[in-house]
Each structure stands twice: as C-alpha cells, then as structure tokens.
Amino acid sequence: MPETYITRRKVVQFGLLAGLISTFISAIGMIALFHKREMISGALSMGQYFLFLPIAIMAYIAARQSKEKEAYLNGVLAGATAAIPILLLSLLGYYFDLRQFMPNVSDTLIHEILNFGQPFTVGAPLMLAASGLLGLIAAALSRMREDYRAAILQGLLWTSITATFSEIINDRIRAFFGRNVASLFFSSKALQPVTAVVLLIAISIYAYWNARNKEREEAILLEDVRAKKEPGKAQRYLKKGALFLLLLFLPLLLGTYLSEVSTNIGLYIIMGLGLNIVVGFAGLLDLGYVAFFAIGAYTVGILTSSTQGIASMTFWEALPIAVMASTTAGILLGTPVLRLRGDYLAIVTLGFGEIIRVLANSDLLKPYMGGAQGILNIARPSFFGVTLSKPEQIYYLVLAGIFIAWFISARLENSRLGRQWMAMREDEDVAEAMGINLINTKLLAFGIGAGLSGLAGAIFAAKLTSIFPHSFNLIISINILSLIIIGGMGSMPGVIVGAIALVGLPELLREFAEFRMLMYGALLIVMMLVKPEGLLPSTATLREFADEDEEEVPA
Amino acid sequence: MAMLEVNNVHTYYGHIHALKGISLTVKKGEIVTLIGSNGAGKTTTLRTISGLLRPRQGNVIFEGDDITKVPPHDLIYRGLAMVPEGRGIFARLTVLENLNMGAFSRSDKDGIKEDLEKVYTLFPRLKERRSQVAGTLSGGEQQMLAIGRALMSRPRMLLLDEPSMGLAPILVESIFETIVDINKKGTTVLLVEQNATMALGIAHRGYVLQTGEIVLSDDAKALAENEMVQKAYLGIE
Numbered sequence: 073m074p075e076t077y078i079t080r081r082k083v084v085q086f087g088l089l090a091g092l093i094s095t096f097i098s099a100i101g102m103i104a105l106f107h108k109r110e111m112i113s114g115a116l117s118m119g120q121y122f123l124f125l126p127i128a129i130m131a132y133i134a135a136r137q138s139k140e141k142e143a144y145l146n147g148v149l150a151g152a153t154a155a156i157p158i159l160l161l162s163l164l165g166y167y168f169d170l171r172q173f174m175p176n177v178s179d180t181l182i183h184e185i186l187n188f189g190q191p192f193t194v195g196a197p198l199m200l201a202a203s204g205l206l207g208l209i210a211a212a213l214s215r216m217r218e219d220y221r222a223a224i225l226q227g228l229l230w231t232s233i234t235a236t237f238s239e240i241i242n243d244r245i246r247a248f249f250g251r252n253v254a255s256l257f258f259s260s261k262a263l264q265p266v267t268a269v270v271l272l273i274a275i276s277i278y279a280y281w282n283a284r285n286k287e288r289e290e291a292i293l294l295e296d297v298r299a300k301k302e303p304g305k306a307q308r309y310l311k312k313g314a315l316f317l318l319l320l321f322l323p324l325l326l327g328t329y330l331s332e333v334s335t336n337i338g339l340y341i342i343m344g345l346g347l348n349i350v351v352g353f354a355g356l357l358d359l360g361y362v363a364f365f366a367i368g369a370y371t372v373g374i375l376t377s378s379t380q381g382i383a384s385m386t387f388w389e390a391l392p393i394a395v396m397a398s399t400t401a402g403i404l405l406g407t408p409v410l411r412l413r414g415d416y417l418a419i420v421t422l423g424f425g426e427i428i429r430v431l432a433n434s435d436l437l438k439p440y441m442g443g444a445q446g447i448l449n450i451a452r453p454s455f456f457g458v459t460l461s462k463p464e465q466i467y468y469l470v471l472a473g474i475f476i477a478w479f480i481s482a483r484l485e486n487s488r489l490g491r492q493w494m495a496m497r498e499d500e501d502v503a504e505a506m507g508i509n510l511i512n513t514k515l516l517a518f519g520i521g522a523g524l525s526g527l528a529g530a531i532f533a534a535k536l537t538s539i540f541p542h543s544f545n546l547i548i549s550i551n552i553l554s555l556i557i558i559g560g561m562g563s564m565p566g567v568i569v570g571a572i573a574l575v576g577l578p579e580l581l582r583e584f585a586e587f588r589m590l591m592y593g594a595l596l597i598v599m600m601l602v603k604p605e606g607l608l609p610s611t612a613t614l615r616e617f618a619d620e621d622e623e624e625v626p627a
Numbered sequence: 628m629a630m631l632e633v634n635n636v637h638t639y640y641g642h643i644h645a646l647k648g649i650s651l652t653v654k655k656g657e658i659v660t661l662i663g664s665n666g667a668g669k670t671t672t673l674r675t676i677s678g679l680l681r682p683r684q685g686n687v688i689f690e691g692d693d694i695t696k697v698p699p700h701d702l703i704y705r706g707l708a709m710v711p712e713g714r715g716i717f718a719r720l721t722v723l724e725n726l727n728m729g730a731f732s733r734s735d736k737d738g739i740k741e742d743l744e745k746v747y748t749l750f751p752r753l754k755e756r757r758s759q760v761a762g763t764l765s766g767g768e769q770q771m772l773a774i775g776r777a778l779m780s781r782p783r784m785l786l787l788d789e790p791s792m793g794l795a796p797i798l799v800e801s802i803f804e805t806i807v808d809i810n811k812k813g814t815t816v817l818l819v820e821q822n823a824t825m826a827l828g829i830a831h832r833g834y835v836l837q838t839g840e841i842v843l844s845d846d847a848k849a850l851a852e853n854e855m856v857q858k859a860y861l862g863i864e
Binding site: 491492495498499506507509510615 | 698715731777
C-alpha cells in the first residue's frame with residue numbers, strides 16, 4: 073500500500089483521463105468499428121469493451137490508492153467523472169451533425185453505443201450510471217483479498233482473450249467436436265453469456281488453486297533442497313515432454329490459418345533469439361538485423377530458384393550456405409564497427425541494413441536478384457519425399473529452427489563465451505582488463521546472431537517461394553528489437569512471449585486495419601511504463617531494476 | 628632489475644600532447660606512486676602502460692618484454708593486473724560473480740579457490756556480502772571488490788588508479804593498509820594517486836607528474852619533505 077493516499081482532485085483527474093481516452097477512441101471511429109464484433113453474444117461488443125476498459129482500469133487504480141473508507145466512493149467518483157467527456161460527445165452528436173468536423177462520429181456510435189439505443193434523455197443517465205457502477209465494481213475488486221483479487225483478474229483477462237478470439241476458437245472447436253458442441257459455447261462469432269460467466273468463474277478458481285499449489289510446491293522444494301534431495305527432476309522432465317508433444321501436434325489443433333500465424337511467430341522467435349545474443353547477451357545495439365535475414369533468404373532464392381539465380385539446388389543444399397553467408401556477413405559488418413559503441417554502432421548497423429535492401433532492389437544486381445520483381449519459383453523443401461508446402465508442414469521446419477536457435481542460445485548463455493559477453497556488456501574496459509579479447513567476443517556475437525537470422529531468412533524464402541526487396545524493411549529490425557525489449561532484454565523465454573505479443577496479436581487483429589497499429593503503439597507505451605523490465609525479465613535485468621527501486625526508497 | 632620500465636613515452640589524444648616523454652621504473656617488490664594534480668596525465672600514463680592507449684613514441688617494458696603493442700587483454704596473462712579509475716565493478720553481478728570474473732584468465736580451479744579465500748581474508752566484508760549484488764555495495768566496499776577482483780588473476784604487479792577517489796578518510800586509510808599488506812605478500816604495486824600524503828606514506832619511491840612531464844622523482848620520504856611537493860600537493864605552506 074502507498075504511504076500517501078490519493079487526493080480527491082487526483083481521483084477526478086484519473087476519471088477525466090479515462091473519459092478522454094474513451095472519447096478519443098470513439099471520435100476516431102475505433103469504437104464503432106469494434107462494435108461490429110461481438111464478444112459476448114447479445115451482451116457485450118468489442119466496441120463497448122474498449123469504451124469501458126479505460127474507465128474500469130482508472131477507477132481500479134484510483135481505488136487502490138485510496139484510504140480504505142474512501143475506496144468505494146473514489147471508485148464511483150472516478151467512474152462517473154469519466155462519463156462526463158463521453159456524455160459531452162454524446163450530447164453534441166445527438167443534437168448536431170458532427171460529421172463535418174469529425175467524419176468518424178457515426179450514427180451507430182452516438183445512438184447505439186453511447187446512448188444504448190435510447191433517446192439522449194434516457195441514454196445519458198444510463199451512461200452515467202453504467203460508468204459509476206463500473207467504478208464501484210472496480211473499487212470492490214481492488215479491496216479484495218490479495219489472492220482472490222489476483223485470481224479474478226486472471227479470470228477476467230483470459231475470459232476477455234477468449235471472447236476476443238471467439239471466432240477462431242469457435243472454428244477450431246467446430247472442426248474437432250462438430251457444430252453442436254461448438255454452439256453450446258459460442259454463438260457464431262461470440263461467447264454465449266452463460267459460457268462467459270462459467271469461464272470467468274472456472275478460470276478464477278483454477279488460478280486461485282494454481283497459486284496456492286505453487287506456494288505449497290515451493291515449500292516442498294525448499295525442504296527438498298534442505299534435505300539435499302534432487303528437487304522435482306522427474307516432474308520437470310514430464311513437463312518438458314508434455315510441452316514437446318503439444319508442440320509436435322499443434323498444427324493439427326490449430327488448422328491452416330493459425331498454423332500460418334504460428335510459422336510467422338516462429339520466424340520472429342528464431343530471429344529474436346539471434347538478436348538477443350547480440351543485444352541482450354553482448355549488449356551491442358544492432359538496428360540492421362534484417363540485413364542478415366535478407367541475406368539468408370536471397371541466398372536460398374538465388375541458389376534454388378528454378379527460373380532465376382545461378383543454381384538449382386535443393387533447399388537442404390542451400391540452407392547451410394545461406395547460414396554461412398549470413399554469418400560471414402555478420403562478421404564482415406562487425407569488423408569495421410569494432411571500435412564503435414552504443415548509439416554510433418546503432419547508426420552504422422542501421423545503414424548496413426538499408427544497403428542490403430537497396431542492393432537487392434538495384435538494377436545492377438537484377439540479373440541475379442531480380443530487382444524490384446524479386447526472386448520467384450524458389451524450391452520448396454522436401455522431407456523424405458514429402459514436399460513441405462502447407463503452413464502445417466512449414467510449421468515443423470520453423471519448429472526445428474527454433475529448437476536449434478534455442479539450443480545454441482541456452483548453451484552459450486552459461487558458457488565461457490556467455491560470461492565474456494556479459495562482462496563486455498557491463499564494461500568494455502574492465503572486461504579487457506580481465507583478459508577478455510573484445511575483438512573475438514564481439515565478432516562471435518555478430519556472427520552467431522547473424523547466422524540465426526540467416527536461418528530464419530532461408531526458411532522464410534522456402535515458405536513463400538518468392539521474395540521481394542520490400543519484405544526486408546527497417547520495420548522488421550525494429551519489430552525484432554521491440555519484441556526483445558517487451559519480453560525482457562537478455563531473456564530467452566521473453567523472446568517467445570514478445571514474439572507472440574508483437575507478431576501474433578496484430579496478425580489476429582487484422583480486421584481492425586489501421587487501429588491495429590494505434591493499439592500496438594499504445595500497448596508499447598503502457599508496457600514500458602508499467603513493466604520496463606519486460607514481461608519475463610532475465611535475472612540480471614531484474615537485479616538492475618530492483619536496485620533502482622531500492623534507491624528510490626531510502627532505508 | 629626493473630620489473631616495469633616506461634621509456635620516454637609520448638601519448639596523444641588527437642592533437643593534444645598528453646604525455647611528453649614520461650620515463651619511470653618500478654622494481655620488483657616495490658610500491659611506487661605517481662602523484663600529480665587533476666589533468667597531469669596520471670591516468671593517461673596507466674592507460675598507456677595497460678595498452679588501452681598507444682604511445683606515438685617510446686616503449687613500455689614488463690619483465691624484459693616490450694609490451695607497448697600488446698593488446699590490453701593479454702597483459703593479465705603476463706601477470707599485470709589493473710584496477711581502473713572509478714572502480715568499474717560489474718554492478719549487476721554479485722560480489723562472488725565479480726571475483727570469479729577476475730579469475731577469467733585462469734583455469735586452475737584449486738588455485739582460484741585458494742585465491743578466493745585469500746581475498747576473503749584480506750577483505751572480510753566481501754565474504755559477508757558475497758551473494759549481494761555489487762551495485763548495492765558502498766563506495767569503500769566497491770573499491771575493495773575492484774582490488775580483490777584484480778588479485779584473483781594472481782598478478783605479479785598491480786596497477787591501481789586512484790583507489791582513494793570518493794572515499795571517506797577512514798576508508799582510505801584501511802584501503803591503503805591493505806595495499807601495503809598485498810605488497811608485503813609479494814605483489815609489486817604502481818599506485819596513481821591525487822592524495823599525495825597517503826600515497827607517499829606507504830610508497831617506497833615516488834614520481835611527481837605535471838602537465839604530462841615528470842618533474843621530480845625520489846624516495847617517498849624525501850619527496851614528502853621536498854618543499855615544492857609540500858606546497859603543491861601536501862597543502863603545507
């Protein structure tokens with residue numbers, strides 16, 4: 073609990089902020105577009121969900137920071153204040169035609185969403201009541217016992233996720249259990265109301281039970297350690313085995329579309345693991361990482377295309393060459409920039425990334441690399457006579473790539489080389505004084521990182537069978553860097569979480585077109601404010617942030 | 628025979644002539660101090676010896692070998708360890724991890740263990756705090772850690788860059804006592820210091836550096852009594 077409690081003024085500010093966010097996303101048309109997608113059939117649309125979400129969050133925060141007696145009052149107050157800007161928009165929209173100034177304020181928004189299909193005189197009090205009630209509920213939640221609250225928050229989170237993706241989940245359940253089973257839970261594209269409630273309760277109970285179990289397990293583990301027993305080794309193997317089996321059969325569960333999404337995520341995981349070596353382990357900021365991805369892809373393209381390039385190898389013959397080519401490129405790039413640090417290094421690598429893309433696009437190399445038309449008819453890989461062409465098949469190629477990248481990263485992290493990287497990341501001069509050869513250490517980081525990117529590029533080329541220069545934009549480098557930061561710098565599990573969040577989610581939210589990037593940006597900002605160390609930080613990063621916290625609170 | 632010999636070294640930062648022909652020697656078993664005010668070139672001299680800077684002219688001889696062009700990371704394998712200015716500990720690692728990094732150049736596990744115990748005897752505080760994150764140590768403890776880490780490479784000669792920087796007088800005293808201790812156990816020390824009183828108090832011989840040139844060199848005792856040194860560095864009028 074904070075030592076200083078929130079003032080009334082601050083509560084009103086929180087409420088207004090929430091209201092302004094909601095009003096803004098309404099006015100730009102996001103809410104109306106999202107309203108077309110139902111989350112809970114007949115009860116809640118995605119538009120309504122996002123309209124009220126900021127209000128609930130802000131009321132929750134306000135109540136959390138209040139004195140015990142004032143929590144409910146502050147929750148309601150924040151909720152009700154949040155309604156004011158929304159009501160203002162609603163009022164103006166109801167009596168005037170705002171579309172001259174705000175083309176995205178639609179009739180649907182004003183009448184159906186903001187006024188609940190009622191005239192303004194009825195809709196406005198309803199909106200005020202709804203916001204206030206939501207504030208009250210959020211306040212009640214914030215006052216709950218810690219373990220209950222954590223469980224219910226998890227329940228809400230997972231129910232929201234299920235409801236958001238209910239169309240996809242519904243489709244999968246239908247494929248396996250038939251239309252009848254699916255319609256028990258879902259109405260075409262949304263959750264059934266009863267299912268939603270059941271799901272919320274079930275997940276909350278599970279989360280509660282799970283948290284308690286974990287506590288107990290940790291206690292047992294501690295005893296095991298005291299008694300010098302090998303702690304839960306069999307169980308860990310069991311878990312790993314189960315995960316492996318799940319990954320092996322995942323495409324069967326996912327179907328074509330989700331398998332396609334998974335392979336995209338997987339390619340980013342391979343690249344993320346590679347860049348994590350360069351940035352996370354060795355601390356070298358590389359903004360041109362896409363270059364090695366391009367080199368891997370183009371090498372496979374040039375060597376295997378049946379109509380272009382210089383050879384007609386099979387994918388498996390070209391793959392090691394592609395990895396070697398990108399590793400070499402990594403070392404070549406590394407050599408001139410050995411003396412550069414931090415920002416300077418970032419700028420040079422940025423330039424390198426662009427050079428590769430421009431080369432691929434150039435007329436000079438058109439006979440080999442196809443210029444803007446790219447390389448077509450790249451060979452598909454075949455495996456014991458089976459040609460891998462469907463996403464469900466490519467999935468396994470990507471999975472194997474992830475295993476290789478994971479294995480290399482994990483082995484290196486705790487090796488002698490891993491310690492060299494770590495020392496270099498912390499302080500180059502001191503590392504050198506410790507006897508670490510910075511040249512070798514840097515070049516190995518660049519080379520291995522680039523090699524993994526090349527591996528991803530090779531698979532990418534084989535997956536699409538055609539590649540174009542514009543697929544190798546700066547934005548890919550930025551994305552990979554972002555997913556590492558989101559997941560937690562230097563953390564390998566963080567790369568996977570980051571890739572799912574930054575590559576998977578935007579893919580699944582494709583129908584929301586331009587608002588997707590708005591949400592993506594907002595999510596990044598919020599993430600960095602709330603969890604700057606990343607979702608699954610490495611121990612070293614955790615320590616750093618722990619230190620900063622300690623400094624803030626003088627002992 | 629001299630263990631370390633610096634012969635007529637000229638070092639530049641771009642166009643700035645930072646060291647204008649420095650020559651000094653350190654004999655085996657000695658503590659030699661290099662004193663001088665801010666910007667006199669003390670750290671530059673150390674960085675030149677340790678290979679972080681390349682001199683345009685002159686050479687550096689360590690145990691008979693010319694090390695002028697030897698890369699910095701090789702020196703530790705030759706028995707020359709440096710404690711950089713501002714300590715430069717690995718703030719996110721624990722004390723023990725820092726000490727183990729100090730032994731990076733070695734692979735004899737038993738010897739490393741032995742030296743770890745020696746460092747712990749020298750600095751009992753480090754043993755108490757061995758699993759603490761180094762960034763959370765106090766300034767004095769960080770300096771102890773930096774020295775302890777350098778000792779983990781079992782050097783024959785230790786280069787110390789301003790170990791008194793930013794420390795309370797009582798801590799400086801204890802650190803300097805430890806330096807004497809280390810020296811008595813057989814490690815030769817080249818100590819760069821701004822705190823001339825303390826440095827001359829423990830050193831055998833000293834050099835006075837002024838704007839990139841050595842203006843005086845003598846026994847430490849004689850230097851402490853020298854009028855010019857007293858005026859300029861010891862604050863005695």
